[in-house]
Amino acid sequence: MYHHPVLSFFSSRIPLQVILIVVALICRTQGRVSLPDNVTVPAVFMFGDSIVDTGNNNFFKTVVKSNFPPYGRDFIGGKATGRFSNGKIPPDLIVEEFGIKELLPPFLDPSLPLHELPTGVNFASSGAGYDPLTSKLFLVVSMSDQLQLFSQYKRRLTNFVGQKRAHKIVADSLYMAVAGSNDLAETYFHTPLETRKYNLHSYTDLLITSASVFLQGLYKLGARRISILGLTPLGCLPSQRTVSGGEKRACVKRFNDAAKMFNSKLLSELKVLRKTLPHVRLAYADGYGALMDIIQAPQEYGFIIADRGCCGTGLVETTFLCNQWSPGTCSNSSQFVFWDSYHPTEKAYRILLHKLLGKIVHDLFHH
Ligand SMILES: *[C@@H]1O[C@H](CO)[C@@H](O)[C@H](O)[C@H]1NC(C)=O
């Protein structure tokens, strides 16, 4: 019988359990992300809104839900899990790319297995925003409450793996914040002009101040490597084209300009935070440019339709309006950039992530 020289060398001296652990560790690092030799990313933690919520909203009362068909149509088992897409969403794709695990589970799930804690969980809540009013309007978990949940998580993690290991997991992991779309698209632009207390300048200032308070809070709790997704071209979301894009459903310039204003102020604030928070690494991810590239040349990425979603007519449907009775839902979502009138398909999310991840990893982990 042939004995693999390396394995038989080990097996003569080392118990099988140890070999299996070593093999498991080697397999774990087989994500597609390339990290410097001395860097490991034990876990991923996610904060924000429906772009990254993997199902937290299933566990309390709100109308902002997607745990019913056809959501999840192309997910494992065709299951609707509260992810706002046909399949996986960015947190899942990120843990996959880093070779950490298959899915990033929602922290609020009462049946969350303990063994998920050391590799990361998700605190995001669909409908949330940097403006506390946005989360209140939708009755969802605000950004500051998401930080409270992270504190709770740290206590549970410490009980499970001990102080020393918990500290290392918190310090070395990847954190990501994705919010702001609901603040502008819903809270700001849906308030009638007469009753608006802010103009766009003062409102984006409020959002940036609030985002900055969030990032400082996360830093205080131990995060050191944080990526922030800039706003996507909100005016090109199918829903916004329908409501404000005129007969031709063109991209709405004032919404896109608002997103750009938010992004440029966010970039300046990140520069300030890099100076004031010792040893922090902050990565800005240009969601605007990445999604705009796809919307402007969908065919180059294998899409056919970029101006309406797959679900229903694709013009207005999202949350409860996108359901199994919505007439006209497309049969092949990989032809669509958008799954519903707000959220990209898994295929579009994958392409977006491939465009953004190189820079994120560079900014957070390389020197
Ligand atoms: C990895 O090595 C580089 C270069 O020697 C060093 O600057 C950096 O601090 C190290 N990173 C970690 C996480 O040890």
Ligand SMILES: *[C@@H]1O[C@H](CO)[C@@H](O)[C@H](O)[C@H]1NC(C)=O
């Ligand atoms: C779905 O659409 C994609 C992209 O156009 C195409 O490559 C694929 O063959 C289609 N799948 C089916 C089952 O029609």
